[in-house]
Amino acid sequence: MNTVKAAPIRRARNRATERRIFEHVKATMRPENSPDLDWSRPPQDDPVELVEELLLVPEKRDRVMVNCPICSPNSPQFYHGWVSFFPVEGVYRFIGYECASKYFGRDKIDAAKHESTAAKHHDTAIEFVFDHLGLVPAMIAAFDDVIPAAEHAEYLWHGIGSAHNVRPLLRKVIKEHGNRLVLTRTWTVEIPHETIPDKFIMERKSEPVNFGTLQGALILRTYVTILSGIREHRERLKRIERGGNDAAGVWVLSNIEDRPQVADARNTIDAAERAYKEVRETITDFAKFFDPQNLKALRTWGLSDLNAERLSVIYDDDTVRLKLSHSAGAKIKVDRKLMANLPDWPSKG
Numbered sequence: 492m493n494t495v496k497a498a499p500i501r502r503a504r505n506r507a508t509e510r511r512i513f514e515h516v517k518a519t520m521r522p523e524n525s526p527d528l529d530w531s532r533p534p535q536d537d538p539v540e541l542v543e544e545l546l547l548v549p550e551k552r553d554r555v556m557v558n559c560p561i562c563s564p565n566s567p568q569f570y571h572g573w574v575s576f577f578p579v580e581g582v583y584r585f586i587g588y589e590c591a592s593k594y595f596g597r598d599k600i601d602a603a604k605h606e607s608t609a610a611k612h613h614d615t616a617i618e619f620v621f622d623h624l625g626l627v628p629a630m631i632a633a634f635d636d637v638i639p640a641a642e643h644a645e646y647l648w649h650g651i652g653s654a655h656n657v658r659p660l661l662r663k664v665i666k667e668h669g670n671r672l673v674l675t676r677t678w679t680v681e682i683p684h685e686t687i688p689d690k691f692i693m694e695r696k697s698e699p700v701n702f703g704t705l706q707g708a709l710i711l712r713t714y715v716t717i718l719s720g721i722r723e724h725r726e727r728l729k730r731i732e733r734g735g736n737d738a739a740g741v742w743v744l745s746n747i748e749d750r751p752q753v754a755d756a757r758n759t760i761d762a763a764e765r766a767y768k769e770v771r772e773t774i775t776d777f778a779k780f781f782d783p784q785n786l787k788a789l790r791t792w793g794l795s796d797l798n799a800e801r802l803s804v805i806y807d808d809d810t811v812r813l814k815l816s817h818s819a820g821a822k823i824k825v826d827r828k829l830m831a832n833l834p835d836w837p838s839k840g
């Protein structure tokens with residue numbers, strides 16, 4: 492017949508108590524004076540949770556070690572130990588590292604170390620999330636405000652794409668030269684024959700000609716996802732906004748101890764910031780392509796006889812025409828003002 496032992500009631504750890512212990516030990520190096528630590532010997536078979544590994548500085552303790560509640564209640568035993576929680580009694584003890592390894596085993600120590608690191612990450616994430624939650628509406632607004640410029644940037648990208656073969660040709664030309672327009676000029680020269688007098692042979696010569704860096708080369712990408720990226724991040728932020736307001740309008744997470752939820756909120760905010768900055772950089776880069784100086788350089792290249800294809804670039808204040816010889820070109824209306832002065836990402840302080 493099976494006997495079922497009733498599981499003992501386990502109390503939960505208390506984050507505030509743990510903080511008090513750590514702060515006390517850090518400030519004084521005297522765990523024995525902490526009102527939150529118990530120094531009695533723990534019951535043999537009670538479960539234990541290793542909370543935090545602490546290393547005391549011997550010089551700050553006049554080189555006197557701490558007593559270990561398990562193996563050495565009456566004499567100094569260690570500097571290096573574990574703050575541990577005994578859930579059945581609901582108390583914290585500071586026990587020697589050796590004892591922790593011996594009584595609880597390597598696996599438990601490793602698991603506790605892992606858990607302690609995870610807990611620290613969780614604490615940092617909570618801090619980050621609470622620092623940033625109040626800014627979420629402003630983050631959503633920043634994405635909203637950048638949409639017209641993003642739409643225009645995508646229009647420009649499509650515009651270049653509609654000029655037959657211009658994008659692949661430009662991409663090919665700058666690809667091997669770190670965004671520089673480097674082309675090869677070739678010509679032929681007549682060279683006297685080595686042995687036959689008055690006879691000449693034709694020799695082909697070539698040299699690279701560098702027209703400088705092409706600005707705004709991001710617009711030569713084969714695809715863009717500016718608007719879809721904005722929508723995705725805005726939706727994710729809105730989910731946080733919906734889940735983060737309590738009845739009183741105070742920013743809360745429904746469960747602060749829910750690590751995946753906190754981590755997710757942190758990642759969402761983090762990723763939104765990175766995405767926003769990338770959106771801004773992309774739009775700014777696209778605008779550089781249509782900068783008059785850049786168009787001038789492009790025209791210089793296009794009108795030179797360096798390539799079988801001849802690119803014609805005609806531009807005025809707001810209209811740019813791009814066209815390769817004998818093919819369909821594109822007429823693009825550029826709104827430079829819209830792409831300048833993009834809204835800043837909201838930040839603290």
Ligand SMILES: [Zn+2]
Nearest residue numbers: 559562587590
């Ligand atoms: Zn011990």
